[in-house]
Amino acid sequence: MRPARCWRRASVAEPRGQRDPRRGDLVIGLGNPLRQDDGVAWQLLQELEDDPGSPRTAHASLRICRQLLPELAAELPLQGRVLFVDAWLQPGGQEPRLEVLTPDPLGAAHLHQLTPAGLLALGHQLFGVAPSASILLVPGRRFGHGTELSAPLRRRLPAARALLRGWLREGAGPCTN
Amino acid sequence: MTRTITIDPVTRIEGHAKITLHLDEAGHLADARFHVVEYRGFEKFCEGRPFTEMAGITARICGICPVSHLLAAAKTGDKLLAVQVPPAARKLRKMLNLAQLCQSHALSFFHLSSPDFLLGWESDPARRNVFGLMAADPELARAGIRLRQFGQQVLELLGGRRIHSAWAVPGGVRTPLSAEAKAWILERLPEAKATVAAALELYKGLLDGPLQREQRTFGDFPSLFLSLVGPGGQWECIDGLIRLVDSTGAVVADGLREDDYASFLGEAVESWSYLKFPYYKPLGYPAGLYRVGPLARLNVCDAIGTDWADRELQEFRQRSGTADSGGRIVTSSFAYHHARLVEIVACLEGIEQLVLDDTLMNGRIRARASLNANEAVGVSEAPRGTLFHHYRVDDDGLITRVNLIIATGQNNLAMNRTVAQIAREYIPDPVPPDAGIPEPLLNRVEAGIRCFDPCLSCSTHAAGQMPLRLELHDAAGQVLAARQRG
Numbered sequence: 001m002r003p004a005r006c007w008r009r010a011s012v013a014e015p016r017g018q019r020d021p022r023r024g025d026l027v028i029g030l031g032n033p034l035r036q037d038d039g040v041a042w043q044l045l046q047e048l049e050d051d052p053g054s055p056r057t058a059h060a061s062l063r064i065c066r067q068l069l070p071e072l073a074a075e076l077p078l079q080g081r082v083l084f085v086d087a088w089l090q091p092g093g094q095e096p097r098l099e100v101l102t103p104d105p106l107g108a109a110h111l112h113q114l115t116p117a118g119l120l121a122l123g124h125q126l127f128g129v130a131p132s133a134s135i136l137l138v139p140g141r142r143f144g145h146g147t148e149l150s151a152p153l154r155r156r157l158p159a160a161r162a163l164l165r166g167w168l169r170e171g172a173g174p175c176t177n
Numbered sequence: 178m179t180r181t182i183t184i185d186p187v188t189r190i191e192g193h194a195k196i197t198l199h200l201d202e203a204g205h206l207a208d209a210r211f212h213v214v215e216y217r218g219f220e221k222f223c224e225g226r227p228f229t230e231m232a233g234i235t236a237r238i239c240g241i242c243p244v245s246h247l248l249a250a251a252k253t254g255d256k257l258l259a260v261q262v263p264p265a266a267r268k269l270r271k272m273l274n275l276a277q278l279c280q281s282h283a284l285s286f287f288h289l290s291s292p293d294f295l296l297g298w299e300s301d302p303a304r305r306n307v308f309g310l311m312a313a314d315p316e317l318a319r320a321g322i323r324l325r326q327f328g329q330q331v332l333e334l335l336g337g338r339r340i341h342s343a344w345a346v347p348g349g350v351r352t353p354l355s356a357e358a359k360a361w362i363l364e365r366l367p368e369a370k371a372t373v374a375a376a377l378e379l380y381k382g383l384l385d386g387p388l389q390r391e392q393r394t395f396g397d398f399p400s401l402f403l404s405l406v407g408p409g410g411q412w413e414c415i416d417g418l419i420r421l422v423d424s425t426g427a428v429v430a431d432g433l434r435e436d437d438y439a440s441f442l443g444e445a446v447e448s449w450s451y452l453k454f455p456y457y458k459p460l461g462y463p464a465g466l467y468r469v470g471p472l473a474r475l476n477v478c479d480a481i482g483t484d485w486a487d488r489e490l491q492e493f494r495q496r497s498g499t500a501d502s503g504g505r506i507v508t509s510s511f512a513y514h515h516a517r518l519v520e521i522v523a524c525l526e527g528i529e530q531l532v533l534d535d536t537l538m539n540g541r542i543r544a545r546a547s548l549n550a551n552e553a554v555g556v557s558e559a560p561r562g563t564l565f566h567h568y569r570v571d572d573d574g575l576i577t578r579v580n581l582i583i584a585t586g587q588n589n590l591a592m593n594r595t596v597a598q599i600a601r602e603y604i605p606d607p608v609p610p611d612a613g614i615p616e617p618l619l620n621r622v623e624a625g626i627r628c629f630d631p632c633l634s635c636s637t638h639a640a641g642q643m644p645l646r647l648e649l650h651d652a653a654g655q656v657l658a659a660r661q662r663g
Contacts, residue, residue, distance in 0.1 A: 071326040071329055074319070
């Protein structure tokens with residue numbers, strides 16, 4: 001069945017070409033703060049919010065969510081860069097790391113299981129733009145019920161913070177002070 | 178030989194369910210049942226918790242309509258405190274609910290239901306979903322996503338979070354409307370309105386064409402309809418009193434208070450589903466079947482109260498109203514889709530009116546008190562229908578008993594009847610023993626359920642994930658074969 005022609009005549013504002021005052025970088029934290037190490041992104045992003053000396057400047061927006069939703073795709077084309085922050089199920093010995101992300105349509109196969117790469121693919125498919133994207137993976141050990149981060153993960157928080165803040169500093173550009 | 182045809186799991190609704198169709202010995206459809214196999218236990222594990230936590234706890238019943246539980250819990254808490262909520266707080270709560278309705282209805286129409294309408298019942302099931310829609314009509318998909326984003330962003334601007342916000346509390350709300358929020362809402366409203374206008378034009382065209390059969394056969398039967406109404410019978414989403422009308426448009430009961438719900442609503446249980454079966458007590462079970470949600474709200478109200486929405490309401494009735502009601506009442510469950518779009522219009526116009534009210538930025542927003550009652554009932558209109566929260570607390574404010582009557586549960590009987598009607602319309606009668614069931618027919622049965630946009634996680638409010646069971650029954654009800662997994 002072909003889409004009804006009336007839709008193409010509708011005057012719906014397109015995000016392409018719109019200038020959003022928040023344009024800059026977007027940090028999206030994922031995870032469930034009630035599942036121990038799965039809440040690490042909430043911890044890291046809350047620290048950024050609370051720290052007046054953090055490298056997060058007016059150019060960086062923060063989003064924290066339990067799962068990625070298609071509506072986030074509407075925000076992607078307005079960003080210069082996107083960083084996802086997520087816990088990483090690892091048996092042990094790994095350090096936090098930053099990886100480049102590329103759009104992957106397979107990651108958008110199911111509304112309730114949208115991956116960061118899938119979200120990028122969705123944004124690209126719908127809006128024709130895929131911002132430069134990375135993911136900060138923080139190794140976690142415990143994902144049971146609870147709000148406390150495990151000791152192994154807490155030991156890795158300084159390294160995770162350094163990577164996060166380093167990424168933000170890159171987007172802020174050279175210091176002009 | 179009897180056969181049970183099972184469609185399992187039902188895709189593209191929130192939660193999990195099973196549908197069984199029971200044939201008699203002659204191969205005729207004897208019965209159809211919508212089984213809910215989720216069990217979660219909120220009503221039990223909330224016992225012992227402070228009632229002040231109920232807003233935060235019950236909001237976590239669901240990630241799609243947490244605001245509905247938040248508001249019902251806050252209203253119940255208002256009564257336990259015996260406070261008068263300031264007018265500005267009432268309006269802010271209403272704005273929150275309007276945004277909630279908008280985003281939920283947008284999800285239902287664009288993500289869950291329109292793939293059927295626009296890609297066709299016979300299209301590849303692997304692509305007949307929101308991602309197939311994005312490939313087929315990216316403009317529609319984009320607009321739908323941004324419409325839902327609008328609703329969610331309003332929730333965040335008011336409540337601080339899109340999901341599981343703790344902003345509405347007993348006595349009022351935590352923060353007023355900010356200037357930033359007001360500016361953002363006013364900037365994005367025109368686009369949101371344009372999107373729903375285009376969606377309505379699209380849908381009406383389909384209704385005049387390929388969807389006529391579905392409108393006629395997807396759960397078109399007489400029933401009662403229940404919802405809140407405001408003063409003068411206006412469409413209402415959070416305050417007001419309860420009204421029931423029948424399929425002729427006659428008012429069966431009016432001015433009912435939620436506190437008295439147990440006097441006019443009963444809750445039956447069936448062995449084959451974890452979902453309760455609410456019914457209108459004066460008519461008994463199951464004759465007291467009633468529907469709630471967008472279709473019911475539009476049937477029950479006299480008018481919506483904003484210009485565009487009222488014009489759409491009039492057209493809704495003219496297009497689909499029954500002769501028995503003089504065109505006043507729409508009985509087809511398929512019309513829930515149209516009703517959702519009309520309600521999005523009502524929500525956007527309502528938000529526009531409220532956001533221009535300066536008292537929402539400057540007025541008093543919370544009344545405070547200690548516990549002053551040991552039992553209370555709160556009600557709100559969730560996207561799927563009327564939601565009741567009933568708490569009993571001890572003198573320390575700890576919950577001793579909770580009863581939740583969820584919107585989707587109240588549509589339970591109607592969903593079963595809808596499934597049966599669709600099955601009779603689309604499945605050959607009698608069903609040959611070796612006949613296959615084409616995918617489009619299975620999808621229509623599922624789609625009939627989707628008309629109600631059921632939220633099953635909410636409706637069963639229970640714990641854990643249960644095993645799946647498939648049974649084949651003969652005409653005498655004996656189990657001929659059974660298989661279980663999980």
